[in-house]
Amino acid sequence: MSLYELEREKDTEGIAEVLRDSDKEAVRKRAAEILGRIPESAGREIVKGLVEAATNDSSRSVRIAAVGSLKKLDEKNGLANVVSDDGADDVVPLAVEGKRSDERAVRAASILLLGAADGKRAVEALVDAADDPDKQVREVAARTIKETDHPAAVEALISMSDDPSPKVRETVADAVAEHAEFGDSEEVVLELSEDKNGSVRRAAASSLGSFGTERAVRREAEMLGDGYEPVRLSAAFSIVESLSNAPTERSHEIRKSAAKATEKCAVGERTAEALADVLGADERAARRNAAWLLGRVSQPTGGIVNSLIEALGDEDETTARFAANSLAETGGSKAEKAVIEATEVEDTREMAVFALGELGGEKAGKVLSNLVDGTESDTVREKAFSALSKLDDPETHI
Structure with missing residues (x-):
């Protein structure tokens, strides 16, 4: 059968035989390329054949084609799923040999296989790859070593x-x-x-x-x-x-x-927005810490103030209180105006009242006095009275 027919039938074993046995360089190269396009090629024997071609074929173009197919199969299937413990014995020696190749691409592909394998010899070869003279090979080695938990490999990674x-x-x-x-x-x-x-x-x-x-x-x-x-x-x-x-x-x-x-x-606006995004996280601890941290930036933006105002209505009281304290830390006319407006919104009113007591100032005092005298909510009146008491006590604002 021709290569075309073998590819159409997805006869990977037949294509692998052509790669191994054909006397024609162009045919072997074509066979190597085809194996990279067929998902079914990711069997242990096929991978082994590609490694042999990448390592030992007399033609550079065939070796490069085999390497390219190995990379494609790794991206599609993950060579770690192919080079299992029972298949490592015959693949690792080939990969170790390939790592010594003069061809950069062959060494890189061999490193991928070593990372997918297991055992002392594979790890030793990976560690050695950290010193490869070619930066692209070292980049592949670093990414591959990253995926292993072997102490020697981690130490090699740190050394890089x-x-x-x-x-x-x-x-x-x-x-x-x-x-x-x-x-x-x-x-x-x-x-x-x-x-x-x-x-x-x-x-x-x-x-x-x-x-x-x-x-x-x-x-x-x-x-x-x-x-x-x-x-x-x-x-x-x-x-x-x-x-x-x-x-x-x-x-x-x-x-x-x-x-x-x-x-x-000085925290930029987009960074502040990133912190503000955390205020919408599901994790309560993350929301609390974002609310606390937003009050510590040296140049708070309007976005920070708005996010903290919204957090005053957080279902977690600690997050809401951190937001109120951060608004007090932020200070300034923007924060004061926003907090005053928040006293008119039901979801944020109670904690905004607390924030006004922390902010202080003449305007805050007037708003709190009006709330004490005019609100129909006993809870808001009590909080407003407590906040107003803070304003009347000079020691709370020293």
Whole structure:
């Protein structure tokens, strides 16, 4: 049968035989390319045949075609689903041999297979790939090592944190936080958070949320003022994650560090919007921490004020109270006007009254006095009276 007929019938074994046995370079190349287009090609024997062709075929064009098909099969099926424990014995030696190839593409494909396999020999070869002279091969190695939990492989990944390739450093920043048990992991991510490449810093900002230490939170807060917007957005979500996951016994110290660092940076409007988006999260802890953090930015925007006003009506009283306190921290005429208007809305009225007591000022006092005398709600009247008492007590505003 011709290759055309074999492809039409999806006879992958027949195509693999052509790849192995044909004397014609063009035919072998065509067979290798076809195998990358047929999902059924992702069987262990077919993958093995492609690896053999990628490693040992006398024609460079055939080797490259075989590598291309391996990549396609990995994208479609995942080679990890093919190179199972019972198939690793005959595939890993070929992949190890392929990793020594002079062809960059062959080495890269071999690394993919090593990552899909298991066992000491595969891990050792992966670790060795971290030092490949070609940056694209190292990039593949970093992404592949990222998916393994073997200690030696993780240590190799950490060692790649100063790689000349930004893509490698980005992969390291993204992956190392998943292995916080390694003593150097937090230090590595902190260093990468100051990388000259914005994508690397963005990945580091996201990873810092996994540590929950004062150093990590302090750095996250500082990154809210980064010159690259994706970094600021990642830092916004990361710091909320850190505050939410902070151990109870250290929560106060971590919040103090975050507040001090946040007050020193100017948070852009989109970053503030990102924090405001967290106020709509399902997780109560995330909403609480976003409400608290929004009151600590040095240059609050109208969007921040509006988001905090909306949070006054949160079903979680602690979130609503944090929002009220943050509005008081924000201060200014915008916040005052918005809070006064919120006293006229049923969903936000009670907590807005509390916020007015925190804000203080002549206008706040007049609104509270009117509420004491004019509201029909006993609850609102009591809260307004309590807030007004704060305004009358100078010690509460020292």
